[in-house]
Amino acid sequence: MLRPEFAVKRFGERYDRAEVDALIDKLLATVNRTTTPSVTVEDLRSAAFRTPLLGPGYSAQEVDDFLTDAEQWMPDRPAVRPMPTGQHREGPLFTPVRIREGYSFEDVDEFVERVMATVNGEPVKRPVTVRELRKVRFTPVRLSEGYDVEEVDNWLDQAERWLTGED
Known part of the structure; x- marks a missing residue:
C-alpha cells in the first residue's frame, strides 16, 4: 500500500497533519505487516483529529474517504456475512x-x-x-x-x- 497524499487546506474542514500522519504510519505498518498489528478497524472507525487553529491541515473529506477505504485492507476487518442461499434482505419503504x-x-x-x-x-x-x-x-x-x-x-x-x- 502506498502512502496517500492529501490536499492541504488553509480554511474549511481540515485535520491536523501530524496526527493524521501518525495514524497513517501505524496503518501502513499494520497493512504491510512490518510490525505486529497496532491499528484495528475500530481504531480507523473511531479516529478523531484536531482542527488546526491557524495554518494548514489535510482535507477532512479526503482523510475520511481514505480511512473508510482502508478498512478493506485491514487484517481484522469484519466480514459481512453473506445471506444464506435463497434469502435476501429487502430494502426499506420510507414514508x-x-x-x-x-x-x-x-x-x-x-x-x-x-x-x-x-x-x-x-x-x-x-x-x-x-x-x-x-x-x-x-x-x-x-x-x-x-x-x-x-x-x-x-x-x-x-x-x-x-x-x-x-x-
Missing part, C-alpha cells in the same frame, strides 16, 4: 413527507441501494462500510417531498447492525 423536513429522495435511494447490495453480498462498485454508514449525511429538503427523517435514521441503525453482524 414521504412534505410539510416537515425530510431527506432528499435521490440521496437516500442511492445510498440505500449500495447498502442493500453490500449486505446481500451482491456486486457493488463501492461497498458501504460501517464508517461511511456512521458518517452519512443526506440533503435536507423543505417545501418539497422527501423521506421521513426519523424512519431513515432508524433504518441506518438497523443497517449498521447488519454490517457489523449483530443482526
Whole structure:
C-alpha cells in the first residue's frame, strides 16, 4: 500500500497533519505487516483529529474517504456475512413527507441501494462500510417531498447492525 497524499487546506474542514500522519504510519505498518498489528478497524472507525487553529491541515473529506477505504485492507476487518442461499434482505419503504423536513429522495435511494447490495453480498462498485454508514449525511429538503427523517435514521441503525453482524 502506498502512502496517500492529501490536499492541504488553509480554511474549511481540515485535520491536523501530524496526527493524521501518525495514524497513517501505524496503518501502513499494520497493512504491510512490518510490525505486529497496532491499528484495528475500530481504531480507523473511531479516529478523531484536531482542527488546526491557524495554518494548514489535510482535507477532512479526503482523510475520511481514505480511512473508510482502508478498512478493506485491514487484517481484522469484519466480514459481512453473506445471506444464506435463497434469502435476501429487502430494502426499506420510507414514508414521504412534505410539510416537515425530510431527506432528499435521490440521496437516500442511492445510498440505500449500495447498502442493500453490500449486505446481500451482491456486486457493488463501492461497498458501504460501517464508517461511511456512521458518517452519512443526506440533503435536507423543505417545501418539497422527501423521506421521513426519523424512519431513515432508524433504518441506518438497523443497517449498521447488519454490517457489523449483530443482526
